[in-house]
């Protein structure tokens with residue numbers, strides 16, 4: 588069975604405690620058992636501080652993120668495989684809709700754009716994730732030893748690049764529907780265009796670490812996804828999946844149906860339902876992971892504030908980054924395609940809705956947050972598998 592460790596961030600509010608949550612270790616039960624794997628260290632990454640008490644109200648000074656845009660200038664060739672054949676002429680033939688650019692390969696399977704504004708947004712999301720893990724790239728502790736790593740739905744490739752840089756002995760493959768990764772990469776990284784919902788053509792028992800962040804809007808068959816991860820994980824290999832809730836919460840009632848942010852989120856829910864999408868819950872992923880055969884499956888939860896309203900400096904930084912993420916076309920990116928296609932809304936109306944929701948975030952008056960879940964697991968080594976071997980014993984007289 589999976590054990591569930593709720594990070595102290597889930598305890599709200601934590602400000603009355605005299606303990607410094609930044610120094611509070613995760614519950615001992617949340618530490619994955621140490622195994623014979625050479626690359627696994629003892630401790631896991633410690634997510635950011637739990638304190639989510641709102642600071643006193645004052646005027647907002649939030650601005651848009653101002654990071655450099657990624658290069659949309661090429662990618663390494665994919666290896667041969669059923670899902671990658673005959674795509675070279677068509678994958679750059681992007682789909683343009685309502686002023687945003689979308690992927691062509693496996694068209695329609697992913698609802699967010701892949702243009703420069705979206706790439707900038709993804710880089711901000713990566714920064715936010717680093718803040719949440721205090722600079723760590725993953726919860727699974729991994730040393731720099733030779734290993735094979737797969738980043739599913741790599742996006743701009745920023746995680747894969749950071750991981751490869753900090754683990755020079757690792758070989759990292761990033762795979763995505765869109766060829767939006769930079770052309771100049773570390774020698775131990777390569778990018779492929781492929782659809783991870785199709786049959787994987789990687790060798791079996793191959794990857795020591797498979798990473799998957801924010802694919803909840805895309806994966807339709809989690810059972811199959813986790814099964815493929817299992818098949819292609821090396822014995823003792825690790826997986827880490829990061830997903831977040833499609834709903835928001837506030838502890839003080841400031842997020843309620845009368846605010847524009849809630850109206851946006853509710854309508855987004857209607858659109859996803861109309862599109863036949865179902866939000867994934869951590870329980871679904873845990874079940875799929877365990878059914879596939881992974882062991883030591885665990886869940887960790889952190890709170891991601893929508894806006895810079897928290898008093899605690901670390902959580903404020905996370906909230907500030909979330910404001911930048913949402914200011915960088917975030918509300919539009921999430922909803923433009925599905926609200927126009929499935930609710931018949933005019934694109935301008937979707938944009939207005941997003942602008943109004945953004946005001947709630949920027950104002951810091953709505954103290955909403957989103958849960959983000961980390962699910963980790965391990966593929967057992969062959970000797971750990973409970974395989975019964977029947978041995979017939981013949982007595983002397985049986986001869």
Ligand SMILES: C[S@@+](CC[C@H](N)C(=O)[O-])C[C@H]1O[C@@H](n2cnc3c(N)ncnc32)[C@H](O)[C@@H]1O
Pocket residue numbers: 690696697709712713739740741742743745746762763764765781782783784799800801802805806
């Ligand atoms: C929200 S972005 C996350 C990007 C990256 N994982 C990160 O955290 O920075 C989701 C990415 O998954 C990719 N994606 C969605 N469905 C996919 C699929 N079936 N196969 C491969 N990539 C997919 C999208 O193209 C997009 O780049």
